[in-house]
Amino acid sequence: MLKVVVAHSEDPDSAFAIAAVLQECLQQLAGQSPQAGIVLAAIDFDHALILQRINECFPGIELIGGTTDGEMSSVLGFQQDSLVLMLFGATEDIEIRAGIGHGVGADAAIAAQQAVAQATAKCHAPLRLCLTLPESLTGNSVAILQGLKQALGQVPIFGGLVADQWRFQQTYQFYQTEVYSDAVPVLLFGGNVVFSHGIASGWQPLGNPSQVTRVEQNVLYAVNEQTALEFYQHYLGQLPPSSEYPLAVFEPGAEHCYMRAPSVYDPSNGSITFFADIPAGATVQITSTSHDDILAASKISMEMALAHYPGARPAAALLFSCASRRQILGTRSKEEYQMAQQCFPVQLPTCGFYANGEIAPMEQAGNSQFHNETFVTLLLGSN
C-alpha cells in the first residue's frame, strides 16, 4: 500500500520553512521511511539549503522539484511564497526513481534522454508513469516532451513546467541536493502503481481567425501581414503580450484547437516566443476566459480523474495548473484548490503548483501532450 504524506509551510524564511515541513512529514510518516519526494518552492527561497536539509533528514531520497508560480496542498490550500514537500513511502511493490538531464536549451532531446536513462538505470520494476518538472524559459517545451516520449515509449508523462512568479527571467529545477537551471528532472514510477487523470481548460477563442504567415518552431514572427507583436497589440493595446491571453491554434483542416501561451517577446523584430511550437499555416485566434469558466474547467478535470481512477482509493493527488489561471483568478485562486477538496470524497494528501505549461495526455492511456492554460489532476495509488 502506497503511503503518501504532504507538508506545507508559508514561512518565507528558508531555514524555518524547511524545518517546519520536515517536522510535519516525520510526524505523518510515523517511523516509515520515504523512498521519493517532490519539493515545490517559491522562487525567493534558498533552494540549496532546503534540498540539503531534506537530504540530511532522509539520506539518499529520490527527490525532484522546482520553483513555481504558486503552491497548493491539502495542508494549507493555495499559497504563494510557500514550500511544499510530498513524500512517497517505501513499499515493496512500487519503485520510484529520479533522474536529471541538463542543457534543454541546447538539445532538449538529449537532456530528456539523459534524465530518463539516469532514473531507469536505478529502476528494476516495469515503468508505469513519469512525472516531470522541466525548465520553461530556455528551451522548446514540445522538444523536451518529444525527447521524453522517445526515451520512455508508451509510458504516460505528467507534469508542469516550473515557473518564477510571472517574472519570466529564471526558473530552477531540483534533483537530490542540487539546484539546476535549463534542466529536466524526472521521477519514474515502476511496479504496482495505478493512476488516472483529468484535464480541462476553460479558455474560448474570441477574436477574428487569422493566418500564421511566419513561424519558426515556437517563435511567431507574423500573423496575416503584421508582426506577431502588432497582432497582440491590436487586441491588448500597448501592454506586453502575456500568457493569460493565449492563442487558440487550429492546425490546417482541424476543427479543434489547442492553446499556446506567449512567454517573451522581442520588440526589435516584433516576434513573440511561445511556450511551445505553433505549426506553419495554422489559423490562430486570441482567446479569453472568465473566473467561472476557469473554475468550472478545474472541476471537470477533477471529476474526470475521479471517474477514471482504476483502484479502490487513490493515495494522493497531484495538481498542475497554469500560471495564467492564477493570474486571472486573482483572489479567487484559492477556490481552485477548494473545489478539489469538495470533489475528493476523503481528505487526500494533495500537492500541486501553478506552472508555465502542463503535460498530460488528452485521454486516459493516450499520448502525452504539452498544454497551456489547463488544469491537470493526477490521482495516484496502488492496487
Next chain:
Amino acid sequence: MTLSHVDLETKIQELERANRILQKKLSRCESDRQHLEQTNQKKETLLRTVIEELKESKNQLQERTERLEQAFHDLQALQNKMADLGSLVAGVAHEINNPINFVAGNLQPAQLYVKDLLYLINVYEQCTPNPNQTIQLAIEAVDLEYVREDFPKLLVSMSEGVKRIQEISKSLRLFCRMDSDRPQPFNIHEGINSTILILKSRLKANDQRAAIDVIKNYGQLPKVECFPGQINQVFMNILANGIDALDEAQTQTHRPTAAQRSPQITIQTLLLSDTEEIEIRIRDNGVGIPEPVQERIFEQLFTTKPVGQGTGLGLAIAHQIVVQKHHGTLTVVSDEDQGAEFVIRLPIKMMVAVS
C-alpha cells in the same frame, strides 16, 4: 500570570514568524495587485477591440446580405426571363419542326421525281438524236449537262441541311425543356450533347485560339431521376466555365504551358454501382484554379473574372442544383497550370421527394 523564559522565547518566535509571513504577504499583495490591474487593463482593451471587430463583422454581414438579396432579385428576374426565353425557344423549335418535317418528307419524293425526269430526258435524247434548233437552243440555254449533274447533288445537300436543322431543333427543345415538379428519368448523355451543340459557336476557332476539341468518353449509364432542365443548366455553367478557362489560357502569356496546349475539353461518364450513383467528369486543359480560389469557387458572388464579365453565380447555382436539389456532390480538382476537373455525382434515384 507571568510567562516563563521558554514560553516567552516561543511566543517571540511565533510572533517573528507571523511577522515574516505578513511582510511577505504584504509585498506579494502589492505585486499581485499590479499584475491584476494590468490583466484587467488588457481585458478591457481586448473586449473593446473584439466589440469593434464584431461591429465590423456585423456591417460586413449586413452588406453581404444586401448584396445577396440584390443578387437574388436579379437572379429571380433572370430566371423568369430565361424561363420565358426557354419556353419561347422551345415553341419556336416546335414550330420550325413542322415545316422542316414537310421539307424533309418532300425531299425524298422530289429526289425520285428528279430521277424520273432525268431518265425521261435520257430516253427522249435517245429517241431524238437530232432535235430541232429550238430544242437545241433551249438545251444550251438551261445548260442541261450541268443541271443533270448538279441537281441530284443539290438535293442531297438540301437533305443534309434539313437534318442539321432537325438536330438543332431537337437540341433546343431538349435543353429548354420545362421541368415538372417531380424528378423524371433523364438520359444524361442527351443532356450533355444538346448543351455542347448549343455551345458549338463558342467551341469554334477564334482569333485567340484554335477550335476546342471535345472528347467524349461515355460509359453505360442508366436513366437518372432528376430535374433535366436544371441538370442541363449545370452542364451549361460548367462547360461555359471550361471554355472561359481555355480562352484565358491563350491570353496569359506568362503561362506558356497552358497556352501551348491545343484546347481540349474531356467529358467522362461512368456508373458507380456501389453507391448507385453516376459520375460525370468535365475536364479542361486551361489555366487551372489556384487553391485559395478552389476553396471559394462555389460561393455565391465569388468571381475571379473582370467586372462585368462574371456574376459569381454560375458555379454557385450549379452547386446548389447538384447538392441541394439532387443530393449529389460537385467538387473541383485542379493543379495550377494543368487545367481543372469538375466532378458531378448524382444518385440514380432521388431518395427524398422534392416538393
